[in-house]
Amino acid sequence: xxxxxxxxxxxxxxxxxxxxxxxxxxxxxxxxxxxxxxxxxxxxxxxxxxxxxxxxxxxxxxxxxxxxxxxxxxxxxxxxxxxxxxxxxxxxxxxxxxxxxxxxxxxxxxxxxxxxxxxxxxxxxxxxxxxxxxxxxxxxxxxxxxxxxxxxxxxxxxxxxxxxxxxxxxxxxxxxxxxxxxxxxxxxx
Numbered sequence: 001x002x003x004x005x006x007x008x009x010x011x012x013x014x015x016x017x018x019x020x021x022x023x024x025x026x027x028x029x030x031x032x033x034x035x036x037x038x039x040x041x042x043x044x045x046x047x048x049x050x051x052x053x054x055x056x057x058x059x060x061x062x063x064x065x066x067x068x069x070x071x072x073x074x075x076x077x078x079x080x081x082x083x084x085x086x087x088x089x090x091x092x093x094x095x096x097x098x099x100x101x102x103x104x105x106x107x108x109x110x111x112x113x114x115x116x117x118x119x120x121x122x123x124x125x126x127x128x129x130x131x132x133x134x135x136x137x138x139x140x141x142x143x144x145x146x147x148x149x150x151x152x153x154x155x156x157x158x159x160x161x162x163x164x165x166x167x168x169x170x171x172x173x174x175x176x177x178x179x180x181x182x183x184x185x186x187x188x189x
Contacts, residue, residue, distance in 0.1 A: 001185055002030035004075040006083040011041025013081040013102065013173050018048050020178030027185055030073045035060065035085050061088045070094075077185055080139065081177070084116060087139055099139040100184060102177050104169045106151055107135040111144030121162035121169070131155055132165060134172045136180050149189055150180045 003021070007014045014032060021027050032045035033053045042052045051073070059065045067090065070078075080087070080101040087099065103111055105120045115123070124132045133153035138146035152175075154168040183189045 001027050001076045002074050003027060003077050003079060003181075003185070004031040004033055004070055004073065005029060005041075005045075005079045005081050006033050007039060007041040007081045008034060008036055008084040009039055009041065009082050011039065011044045011082065012170065013177055014041050014079075015044045015048075016174045017079060017081060017178045017181060018045070018050060020182065022048070024182075027182065030075060031069070033066065033069070035083075041082070057085065060085065060091075064090075067091060067094050078139075079181055086113075086143060089141055092139065092141060097138065100149065100181065101137055101139050101144075101146070102173055103135045103137065103144050104132075104166070104173070105135065106131070106133045106153065107137060107144055107148060111135075113143050115144070118162045118166065121165040125156065125160060125162060125165065129156055132169065134169060134176065136177060136184075149184060150176065152176050 005014045018029050021029050029050055031051050034042055035057060037054045045052050053069050055066055078095050078099040105124060110120050110123050131153045133151055135148055136150040137148045140146040152172045154172060
């Protein structure tokens with residue numbers, strides 16, 4: 001199964017996934033795509049000899065360029081790893097039930113448009129939550145509303161800041177996202 005990873009930024013989750021599947025007998029990371037030419041994730045992909053493709057938002061939303069590129073690489077599954085753009089209906093229909101995302105909070109709380117990165121962690125801390133975590137979910141037409149596949153939790157201490165909470169969340173992401181992605185693709189979940 002050929003996998004594509006969509007990412008917009010640094011790409012630490014993308015790299016953990018790439019490393020996880022490097023010598024896998026059934027799953028290959030075949031392409032990394034980004035909406036930002038300067039995204040560091042592209043350098044991470046190139047370091048691992050994975051082809052990359054960048055596109056504009058109008059290409060994503062108004063043309064078949066992205067789907068055609070996915071077809072060129074025989075992509076069967078899409079993993080969003082810090083991709084900060086809503087997936088258009090055209091792509092959701094083409095890959096129905098075959099796109100997953102990770103969210104840095106325990107959905108359904110703290111999801112939706114504008115809820116990403118430090119914004120999520122600040123909202124969780126402001127609400128005086130006792131715990132936070134990650135949610136891996138299928139992607140549908142609405143931000144962070146697809147069926148939940150997996151959640152992992154961490155405790156929040158009174159001294160936590162958005163930055164310290166982000167570190168806890170990154171540890172969960174790096175531990176679980178590659179494993180759960182594999183289980184979903186192999187239909188073990």
